[in-house]
Amino acid sequence: GGMKNIQDIYPLSSLQMGILLHHQMKPVGDTYVMNSLLEIGSDDDLDNLCRALNNIISRHDVFRTAIVWKLMKQPLQVVLKEAALPVAEVSLQDGQSAREYFEEKLEPQNLTMDIDLAPKLRLEISRDPKTNEWLGLIQTHHIVVDHVSLDVIQAEVEAFLNGKEDDLPKAYQYRDFIAYCQSYNDKQDGKDFFMNHLNAICEPTYPFGL
DSSP: OOGGGEEEEEEOOHHHHHHHHHHHHOSTTOTTEEEEEEEEOSHHHHHHHHHHHHHHHHHOGGGGEEEEOTTOSSOEEEEESOOOOOEEEOOOOTTOOHHHHHHHHTSGGGOOOOTTSSOSOEEEEEEOTTTOOEEEEEEEETTTOOHHHHHHHHHHHHHHHTTOGGGSOOOOOHHHHHHHHHHHHHHOOHHHHHHHHHTTOOSOOOGGGO
């Protein structure tokens, strides 16, 4: 969407920097890709789920965030004003069930996600030829989401599906959390902390009785 679609730009937290390092080292087989596999009963259910996920992306800027680091002096996260839920329909091989496809995709060595793209919610769907029902795989990444966030997503999806979106609390900006982390780091000296706690150790210990 170009410059006019950029809402905000700010650095990564220390934890995000660590997760980015792991992603760079192993982009395929990325242990920080988070998955939810859903059984979706009908076309209407699928449409309602997509609307709910798009509403969540609109509410929370953290899901409209792209992590940018290539050719950069410092990794940054770029928040877009608008980012629509990507929905990819899978073409199954002959004789393959939708569940077999997703089970293979969810093998740890196959997990991957482009974290330099927004939004950080993706949906992959496939209609099972045997049951005629949809299976849907929702993917996000731990660089912007944790298990507490997943509970929030589930609760908000249910609220949107039940017409209770007006009861949802205000969504806070992720930049405020990043600012808090930076302020905390500025006030704390990590080196002094660890020197104080480890000053009695003069040599490394051998693990497992070696």
